[in-house]
Amino acid sequence: MTAVEKPPHVDPVRMLHIPDADLLAEFDAPDLRTLRARLAARNVSPAADTLRWAGWAAGRPAGDKVIAEARRLLNAPVDFLDPAHGRSGLYGFHYLHWAQPLTRAAALTGDDRYPVRFAEITLDWYASREKVRGEWPGLDVVWYTLGVAGRCQVFIEALHVLGGNPALPDEAVAAMARTLLGGARWLAEEHDAFRHGNWQLAGCSVLAQIAAFLPELPESPLWSEIAIARLREHLELDVYADGGHYERAPSYHTMCLGALQLAAVAGECALGWDLADHPRLAAMHDWLLAMTAPPGWVPPFNDSHLVASGEHLLRGHHLLGRPEYKAAALRWVAPERIAEVLSWLPPRPGRGDPLAEFEAAPSMPPNAEPAAHRGLLPHSKFVVQRSGSSEDAAYAAVNCGPLIEHELESHSHRTVLDLVLAANGEPLLWEAGGPDSYDDPGYYDWYRAPLAHSGVLLPGHELADEHDADVLVAAALPTADILVAEHHGYPARHRRTLVLVRGERPYWVLTDAVTEPFRVLLHGIRPWVPVPGGHRSDGGPGLLVLPGQPERARAVDLGTGRTTTPGPGGARTGQLYGLGLDCPAGAASTVLVPLRTPTEPLPDVSEVDGPGGAVLVRRGRFADLVGPNHLVRTTGGNPVAAVSWGARDIQHAGRALLGAGRGLRTADIRWSADGADAEVECTARTALRLAVAPQGNRRAAAVLVNDVRLEPRCADGVVSLVLPAAGRWRVRIERSV
Known part of the structure; x- marks a missing residue:
């Protein structure tokens, strides 16, 4: 494997082992005690301010939870060299994010045990830097972008909270200050030119935060200049015009959005630049809102984890003040959590307390429905369908885009035109998403594999790397939302049509057309049980699956696989239950009906003579004839x-x-x-x-x-x-x- 970053450039004096005299000269301090005193006396806050948060969280459940986590760390053994952390896990362990509860518990309680333990961990890590060896060829455990950036964020917080605390020994303060100084120098050298991907964007966000936190350092203006140049380049070249992030995985989108939000806060508070004015930053928030399902989550396409949109849009409102972001936060974030998220943010220049500003800001009119996106996001290539904007509305999202490269390995999955469906507040068809760790043995055989997605397989054929779909129609109309798209990632062209028939009782007609025999994959979060003419989810809310030609669609139990699903209080580990429909060459239509309860009356579905897989769906007072390129709805026989x-x-x-x-x-x-x-x-x-x-x-x-x-x-x-x-x-x- 070739190097994924620049050739090693860790200067032994300027970065790795900064002499005491050089460190003190950089801070213009005669000794370490003076350096500490200056750090403690400054009125400089990080972009995320732990002391403000602690003032809010003390005595609340959020603060109690952090204290419990910190107590577990007081005596927990730590080994920075242990390969049992895993191939990827070893790198993540050296980010040190797991040690942050100690800093936060110290801010909450003033208990000296927490800074003492944090110092022990810091000095242990500092001593291990040159001993640790990773298993990713060409990638140093310590000196690579995400590792340098992650630790610097941890040490910015620790110096801000603990730098003046006598319980923190001088040696730990010096180690953290050296790490920040050497890390900033390394990031500035590593990222002297643009390259795609989330690593550089995250690293340059932290470079900006270091420059804002240590404005007295002579190199700080250079770090700020490099950071803003790269971040603006990423907004132009690594964010699509529709606001989606280049890698097309929603949780990496929010990772990058969060990094840009912190850089924007640091920039306007301390660096003299306003990143929030860039139109692509607003577009990233708009994309997130466009992709969000009625219950408040974004499907985990590609290597994504489950994304809850509300808090990201809440921070977006802090920066941009748009009423639709406030409405989203009020809809999807509990009031206590809104107060906590805003407690981390420093007041904007010339503004008041962020929570007071939020409460006073205009929102959507009380009875107005948000203008929820329907149709194609044309550059990131996702299509969204909706029957309305209420929490129980029907929602579909379809991945129509390409495989995207990455610094190390692609975050794209080997699938295209895979879809997620939801209704009645529940996922109906779902994605595997990304694993908790890339060391997961099922990453390649399950999470990334075509089998784990609600798409189409051609037996005996692999999906080609070049599988970007052509979106032929993506229409949001009063009666129906329509998607027609095709790709040539298999030797035989696959065309998929998804029609959301809107109204009080919405449903979908899915039509796949392939010139060879094919298998339609449908993955739900509940087991499938047979019903006359098809299958339905076991329990409810659920999904009814009715092939238009059940005698020509042989049902196959695909077994189960792991996923993460929405649940009360956040994401939860779950199972995907696979249902396959083996179809002959040609077109095959499948009617997909959301059910509120298992006992709900089932619609009548029948095939209609003619080419293209037309079906007639009778449900309630309507009869809908859905063909390959049109729909006619009748009642009492009259259109x-x-x-x-x-x-x-x-x-x-x-x-x-x-x-x-x-x-x-x-x-x-x-x-x-x-x-x-x-x-x-x-x-x-x-x-x-x-x-x-x-x-x-x-x-x-x-x-x-x-x-x-x-x-x-x-x-x-x-x-x-x-x-x-x-x-x-x-x-x-x-x-x-």
Whole structure:
């Protein structure tokens, strides 16, 4: 394996073993005692201020939890050389984040046992630096970006809280100060030019935080200059225009977003630059909000863990003040937790206490529904479908994008057009996500493998590295949300169509078309039990799976595998239960129906003659004919809506409902007693014909296009008009009495 960072450049004097005289000269201090006194007397806070937090947390459950964690560390054995930490775990152990409860417990209690134990751990680590050996070729355990950055954050906090505490020996203070100085110098040299990935972004965020925490050092302006240059480059080149992070894994997106948030706080408080003004930083928050399901989480696509969006958007509100971020925080974060998150943040220049500022800031109107994203995120290549914005609304997210490289190993999984579904506040189809540790023996055979995703397998074929899907249609319409996409990652092209039929009782029709026999993979968080014509989740809320042609879709039990699922209070370890549908070459449709309870009446699903896998779904008072490129909804045998995502001619019972020229892309038509309303998207000037009413030769009294009244041209109950150019158009037909 080639080196994943620059060739080693650890200077033995400037970074590794900084002499006492050089350290004191850097701080312009005659001795270490003076250096400590200056650190303790400064009015300089880190971007995340433990002392502010401790003032809030003392006597509360959050503070009690940290004290309990710190007590466990007082006598816990520590071995920095032990290979039992694991191949990747050894690197993470040297970040020292696990030791932070000692610093925080000292801030909460003033108990000298905590700084004494923290000093012992610090000096033990300092002595082990040159002895430890890692198993990742070309990657030093201590001197690599994430390790240097992680420890520097730990020592910034410790010096801020404990630097003036006599219980902390001089040797520990000197070791931490040397680590910060040497680490900042190493980060500045390592990141003198842009490179993709979360490592550099995280490292340069910490470089900015060191510069802000130690502004008196002569090199601090250089560190600030390098940090802001790299961070702005990452916002341009490592953040897609739609706000998604380059690596396309939501938890790495929030890792990078959090790093940018801290850099923005440090920058505006101490460095004289305003990162929050960069439009891509706001776009990253918008992307997170766009991907968030109604219960407040983002699916764990690729190597992601489960992401809860509320706290990230709360910090986004602190920086950007957008009402929609406040509304999201109020919806998904408990009031006590809002107060705790904001207690870590220093007041912005010229502003008051962050919690008071948050409470006084405008939010969404009390009865307004948030404008939840539907459709394609075109650069990061995820598609989101929603039936509404309430917590029990139906939600789908589909991964349509490529495999992305990484500094060490790709965080992309070997899948494409895999989907997550949720409704009634619960995941219905789910992803394996990433493991707790990359040392997990199942990482390659399960988490990253195609089998762990709700996609399609071609038996005997591996998915190619180049599997970026072409999104042909991604439409958010009143009656239905539509996705049509295809990829050539297998020798045979795979086209997937996902139609969310909206309304009071939403459901999906999933159609896969492959020119070879294929297997549809469906992974739920509950076991599957057979029902007439298909399967459903055992218990509820759950999912009903009804193949359009059950006799041609052989069900296969795929077994179980590990995952992490949303649960009360956060993520919990769970199981994926796999259901496979083996289908012959051609098109196969599957109806996916959210169920609130196991006893809920099941819809009637039947195949309709004709190419493309059309199905008829009868549920309640509606009957929906869903074909390969259109949908017709009827009640009592009469159409009430029609949707086209490629059909230029839609008829029902011999009556024309829609006719269009080649420029038509999508159309959604709804009929009522007053006439017809249509939303139409076309790619060019387009001739359009719309039925005034779904039955009878009714005449049109008026036609309005984007609220502009036109003279109606009506014959045999059909209005003819021309949409003058590409775009999205609203058409209203008022029918005569």
